[in-house]
Amino acid sequence: MVLRHAALIEQYAIRIAEAHGLGYGPGEHTDIWGVEFQRNAQKVWKETLAPLFHRQVADSYERCAWLMGSVSPDQSVAGDWENVAGYLSAVAVAINKDPDCAELEVPSGSLDIRHMPEVIHYERLAELMHPDAAERLRSTAAAVAHYCRTSLSIVPDEMQLACLQGLANGEKHADLAMRLGYSERHLQRILADMWHQFGVDSTIEGVSHAVAQGWITVPNKRDSGTSGD
Structure with a gap:
């Protein structure tokens, strides 16, 4: 689960960086780990994604953040591990504060989120996020993903x-x-x-x-x- 979510965040940051490269933004937000930024980002997500999808993201991210908080990784990746867990928690909190999403119930057997949706307006997110923040997010998530790949047995679904x-x-x-x-x-x-x-x-x-x-x-x-x- 941790690998899947770290890889998702890495994909997300890469696509925002690609939008920066195409001339969108750059945004001014450098503190992307807090709930305030995530609430702004969620407004962009809501332009193309249904509230139920947001609810699924919140539940999945919450579970992963809890899991990450229950284990102790190698010291070499401890900081990145904590940052990814904090990022996941901030996204979940932001969604939970949205009245359109907070009260929805996720059906059993719901979608397992493995890929960042292509319909998200990454150019709008690039106008919010500073390029340095996008690179930090990418490198942090990449470090956690690499740790999981090298420390765990990866089996395809x-x-x-x-x-x-x-x-x-x-x-x-x-x-x-x-x-x-x-x-x-x-x-x-x-x-x-x-x-x-x-x-x-x-x-x-x-x-x-x-x-x-x-x-x-x-x-x-x-x-x-x-x-x-």
Whole structure:
């Protein structure tokens, strides 16, 4: 859970930095760890995301912050660990203070948030957040994510396994995306995040890593072909 949320925050900061690079902002906020900034940021989220999504984010972030507070990481990452936990808590508090979100009940079996939504107006967030703050947020989250990757056994979830096996089977990205119910662009984002999670740079490396770990199998070409060719 900690890895997933740290990776989400890293994605978030990278996209804001990309918006800065495109000429949006820069914003003046440098104290992005407090509730005040998060309430301003949430107003941007609310332009494109439903209140129920916010409620899910708050619940998920609260659980992760509590989990992080219950363990003691290596001293080398302790400061970054505390900052990420504080950031998650501030986001949750900001959402809980919003009357449109606070009273909503999250249904059982609700969406497990693994990717930052593409519909968020990152250019608006870039107009709030100072570039130095975006870089600090990225580096802090990246340090926690790296610690989790190197200290924990990373196993792909069901959706990631389906993507990996499809690629191993030779499916084209467009066909795989259609079969799994995603747009091709969204599939590309899923794959990029997965390669980042595994610490590889390409599809070939990612599939090879998955095969080596025994997560997926490579079909026998002789069995998948037709006889008499």
